């Protein structure tokens with residue numbers, strides 16, 4: 001990284017720690033006040049579970065791409081783990097995988113938002129809680145700004161703003177932490 005240039009990734013770990021601490025407090029508060037709800041059963045619940053797992057896979061692909069991007073950009077990070085003999089081979093293979101992930105990103109992203117919205121709807125609003133509602137809001141937020149990057153109409157300034165807020169891992173951290181705590185609340 002060039003000196004003097006601020007890397008937005010730098011604040012990611014402190015941010016994650018703060019989010020986990022605040023979420024733990026909110027979790028305790030919501031846990032103490034929660035009302036028991038029967039576990040979802042039957043075909044609708046099965047479908048909801050299937051959608052949840054598919055959404056999880058989609059998010060794994062999306063954030064796996066982010067990790068791969070960072071590993072390749074930082075170059076030396078890969079070199080630290082891979083024996084010299086295999087370095088060139090693995091870097092070129094990783095670039096190929098990254099190319100595929102880049103090309104399919106908008107489809108995987110749209111799929112993730114749609115399938116997880118379906119997952120939430122099928123589970124039923126009685127099972128929602130503040131954490132899960134925040135996850136839904138963040139998914140929609142990511143979807144909307146992602147859309148600004150791929151459709152033609154937005155002016156350049158909106159596109160730049162879209163990139164600024166869409167391509168950050170801060171929302172990814174919140175989605176992961178909130179989804180974790182949210183599911184702990186609805187689990188038994």
Ligand code: HEM
Nearest residue numbers: 049052053055056120123127128132133135136179186187
């Ligand atoms: C990051 C997004 C999300 C992912 C990856 C995800 C994934 C999953 C998975 C894998 C399951 C377990 C299915 C099984 O038992 O096999 C599940 C359960 C569940 N999810 Fe989600 N989910 C997400 C967001 C949401 C949202 C936004 C809501 C509601 C607003 C929600 C509500 C539920 C409920 C109620 C259950 C059942 C939990 C239980 O009874 O144990 N999920 N989810």
